[in-house]
Amino acid sequence: MSEIRALEGHEQTAIAGMTFPAYRPLLGTSGAVVVAAYAGMVPIGAAIASLGGMAEALSIYVAPSQRGQGLAARLLTALEDALRRHGVEAVQATYVAGKPTTPQLEATLDRCGWDAPVIRMLVFKADLARMAGAGWVERAELGPEFEFVPWEPGTRPQGDWWPDDLDPARHEADMDLATSRGLRLDGELVGWVINHRIDAVTLRVSAGYVRPDLQMRGRMLGLYAEAGRLASEQGIERLTWTVPIWHPAKAAFARRWMAPFADMQESRGTGKQLST
Ligand SMILES: CC(C)(COP(=O)(O)OP(=O)(O)OC[C@H]1O[C@@H](n2cnc3c(N)ncnc32)[C@H](O)[C@@H]1OP(=O)(O)O)[C@@H](O)C(=O)NCCC(=O)NCCS
Incomplete structure (x- = not known):
């Protein structure tokens, strides 16, 4: 069974390969909230949010060999808990649809009680x-x-x-x-x-x-x-x-x-x- 935990400070950079290049500079700064799933010492998934103004969930990723077991919902729940610990009262997210795993992402958001998605752009x-x-x-x-x-x-x-x-x-x-x-x-x-x-x-x-x-x-x-x-x-x-x-x-x-x-x-x- 994998373990999920919040990563603080410099240890956040361990999951840099699990998010988009544009978000990597945020890791390790006070503006980032990161949770990661581990199988032993090996990271197998991560979710990232930014603080400041309106908190924003930026990315969620599960290693291909670990998909299909509901890990995304556990990561998202852990991310929400971590944001609450930072005093965050509401979080938003924007994503590009039409990717192969968009149905899994949207099912995960729905399972975790997020609002029905609306088209923005x-x-x-x-x-x-x-x-x-x-x-x-x-x-x-x-x-x-x-x-x-x-x-x-x-x-x-x-x-x-x-x-x-x-x-x-x-x-x-x-x-x-x-x-x-x-x-x-x-x-x-x-x-x-x-x-x-x-x-x-x-x-x-x-x-x-x-x-x-x-x-x-x-x-x-x-x-x-x-x-x-x-x-x-x-x-x-x-x-x-x-x-x-x-x-x-x-x-x-x-x-x-x-x-x-x-x-x-x-x-x-x-x-x-x-x-x-
Ligand atoms: C999106 C992602 C994080 C999902 O991770 P996962 O742990 O494999 O998710 P699961 O396979 O457990 O699926 C989650 C939900 O999708 C559902 N699902 C699976 N295939 C589906 C499909 N084809 N259509 C609709 N729902 C589907 C599952 O039943 C599950 O819903 P449930 O919890 O209500 O049963 C993973 O696919 C990923 O890392 N993708 C690449 C990165 C990415 O695009 N991230 C999102 C943008 S940042």
């Missing part, structure tokens, strides 16, 4: 060359009254017409200068696309927006198409981007026009109240 991955062949990309030309300018960090548009989650200020850290652009109309900033390099050949389109009164007639697409052209010049081969479901027009557009040229997955969110 559409997550796209696309081959840039294939995307460039989409008819709407070829047609996405902006009129001569529009001008693309390199994005200067710190630039702020006038007014308050953009949604908070697409505010340039939230996305400028470590942005890719070669492909991020502002869109001007008669000298005034009316849109932007801000991107991040994931690796040598992959670019994430992190935030794109055009002033609402200009959104018709494919202006947003013109901005994306420009970013795609610049990315291609930089040797980028793959694009990733997300479309939040709370921008319904964007989500409907993305399902209809982007999904045929890209791999589309859903990210889903759930949570659990831990206090009684």
Whole structure:
């Protein structure tokens, strides 16, 4: 029978191979809560959460040879107990669905009493060359009254017409200068696309927006198409981007026009109240 225990401080790094690379720097810091399953001295599964603001369950993993025995539910229960010991009253989680073990993950969340998952984002991955062949990309030309300018960090548009989650200020850290652009109309900033390099050949389109009164007639697409052209010049081969479901027009557009040229997955969110 395996034993499950909370890992503290430096010993958390022992399970670094059981989570995503992006979360490994968190291990061993005061912001991480980690529980692990052991068969003797050997770790066979782990669950990780972050503290601070709203606590978030980040990952759960069971070694392939140990799957199918309900270990995930024991790990998740132990993670919840560890969070309670830190005084956490509620925890949330977001995950990308469509993976081979998503049914097991969702059954585990359900068994442990988490809320029914809801779709949060559409997550796209696309081959840039294939995307460039989409008819709407070829047609996405902006009129001569529009001008693309390199994005200067710190630039702020006038007014308050953009949604908070697409505010340039939230996305400028470590942005890719070669492909991020502002869109001007008669000298005034009316849109932007801000991107991040994931690796040598992959670019994430992190935030794109055009002033609402200009959104018709494919202006947003013109901005994306420009970013795609610049990315291609930089040797980028793959694009990733997300479309939040709370921008319904964007989500409907993305399902209809982007999904045929890209791999589309859903990210889903759930949570659990831990206090009684
Ligand atoms: C997801 C994961 C942690 C599950 O671990 P596990 O201990 O093998 O889980 P189990 O096989 O015991 O299954 C858990 C539940 O899924 C159910 N289940 C198994 N196969 C299923 C299927 N095809 N459809 C629906 N439910 C299924 C089980 O019956 C069980 O539910 P129950 O407790 O109500 O009976 C494991 O598969 C894993 O490490 N996957 C890779 C990492 C990952 O994707 N993690 C999630 C994102 S961070």
